Amino acid sequence: MPVTAAAAADARLAAYGPDADALRRQDPRIADVLAGEARRQADGLQLIAAENFVSPAVLAALGSPLANKYAEGYPGARYHGGCEFADAAERLAVERATALFGADHANVQPHSGSQAVLAAYAALLRPGDTVLAMGLQYGGHLTHGAPANFSGRWFDFVPYGVDAESGLVDYDQVRVLAREHRPKAIVCGSISYPRHLDYAAFREIADEVGACLIADAAHPIGLVAGGMAPSPVPYADVVCATTHKVLRGPRGGMLLCGAELAERMDRAVFPFTQGGAQMHTIAAKAVAFGEAATDEYRAYVRRVVANARALAQALAAEGFAVTTGGTDTHLISADATPLGVDGRVVKARLAACGIVLDTCALPYGDGRGIRLGTAAVTTQGMGTAEMARIAALFTAALRADDAEAPRVRSDVRELAEGFPPYRG
Known part of the structure; x- marks a missing residue:
């Protein structure tokens, strides 16, 4: 009997997990949607720089019983009972993240990269503070001062750019702007800059003007884990990152910082900017960190x-x-x-x-x-x-x-x- 297009799509969906048949019986319309997405991913070329294919192990953790668990707070200090396995998953994710990136402290609860940046700003800044960051027209992210974003509404962002000829970050311009505006923080990071950043140069400029240095490493963090990009961890006061993209984990964010900022960062995530952690996602992050250490x-x-x-x-x-x-x-x-x-x-x-x-x-x-x-x-x-x-x-x-x-x-x-x- 020839294989129909629908059967082929269901077969692709089944590769994502063992419960595809159950989903088909329970909710065929959503099963059709997911099968269509599985077909789209398999039949085309996925070249979006922020996307990747997670491993079956990461997918299994995302669909695990931890999806049912409410776990506000941190391991050993939850607001809900029954968190012993949630605590174990988060401790493992934190342990693996700090070992992988050589950081004193990691917070793996941010729901996204933007949530991680929000928490970093909340910990280090106050509304109205001046921040120096890459301008959006040069590759800066929405959280680097876009008028429609919380960052542009709450803080006074001053943009730096790139050299018109080479397209590379103009560190002399960054220094001049920092001396002129005396920002409370400098953000280094981009969504479309294809070259490595000189974190040591940013650190030197930040120290000269008494600014905090925030590295938004959402894109290069997976390269850092694999040894193919310089690490911002030794230079930045806090590193904001995503766990998807090259890192090949679930969609989510994380923060890396020194021990002296650990408590401030944790409080900025919970209870200031987020409620309950997504424990199934944190378990999947732990899986991805383990894979990235190989x-x-x-x-x-x-x-x-x-x-x-x-x-x-x-x-x-x-x-x-x-x-x-x-x-x-x-x-x-x-x-x-x-x-x-x-x-x-x-x-x-x-x-x-x-x-x-x-x-x-x-x-x-x-x-x-x-x-x-x-x-x-x-x-x-x-x-x-x-x-x-x-x-x-x-x-x-x-x-x-x-x-x-x-x-x-x-x-x-x-x-x-x-x-x-x-x-x-």
């Missing part, structure tokens, strides 16, 4: 960076203007203007062919660029040869008319299906 993970991160460099080079050969001329990380940003199109057009045309990525601001110029990353496709097992093929598919998708787009979509599907994110 030689296998370090080899994976080396492949992520090698793939990003190869893809950046291949995109440049296809006519894209790659920001800073390349990348040190998993992340690539590029301008498609030399090809006669805006980043929004690139995103839409590629999406129609099954290639998913983001747009980003261009530091100097009009319109939008593109931002992409290699973490997910590397998890699937792709290498530098596939990066060259992906770059060629970019060009084919941009040039394809309505009649040719289905052929390009078929080529994308063929490539993706050769590297399933979950096997078996």
Whole structure:
């Protein structure tokens, strides 16, 4: 009997866990939604720099009995009873995080990277304080002073940028702005900067003006764990990070800091900015931290960076203007203007062919660029040869008319299906 599309989709969904059949019986409409998402992930190229495929072990922890547990507070000091196993999970996550990153203290409760940044600001700043951070047009995050975000409403943000020629952070400008505005804190971090940051330089500037240094390492923290990026931990007063992206854990956040700030950071998370911790997610974070401490993970991160460099080079050969001329990380940003199109057009045309990525601001110029990353496709097992093929598919998708787009979509599907994110 031939396999129907619905049966194939259910088979993909089953790879995510043992309860797919139960979900199908209980709620077929949601089962259809999840099966569709499983099919979308498996049939296309997932190049969003902030996304990855977690391991089956992480998925199992996310769907574990700890999803049922309310656990306000911290291990040994909960507001609810029956927390002995929740405490054990959180202690293990904290123990693994501090060992992995060489930090005195870790708080693994933030629900997201933005929640981690909010807690850091709450611990170190007061409303109205001046903060120096990368401007949004240069790659700064919403929490780095966007007017629509709490950060832009509660604090006085002064933006620094990048050099117009090289695209690299202008540390001389950062120093001049710090001396002029005397900020209470300096934030170093970006969502689309493809090069390593000089944390020692930021520390020196912060010390000169008496500012706290907050590292928003949401993107590079997985590279730090794998030994492919410098660590901000020895330099920053607090490091804010996510546990997904290259780190390949569940969606969530964390804070790393020295012992002297541990209590302030913990209180800023609970009870100031959050209530009960998501214990199933914390258990999944513990799994991910354990995976990131292995030689296998370090080899994976080396492949992520090698793939990003190869893809950046291949995109440049296809006519894209790659920001800073390349990348040190998993992340690539590029301008498609030399090809006669805006980043929004690139995103839409590629999406129609099954290639998913983001747009980003261009530091100097009009319109939008593109931002992409290699973490997910590397998890699937792709290498530098596939990066060259992906770059060629970019060009084919941009040039394809309505009649040719289905052929390009078929080529994308063929490539993706050769590297399933979950096997078996």
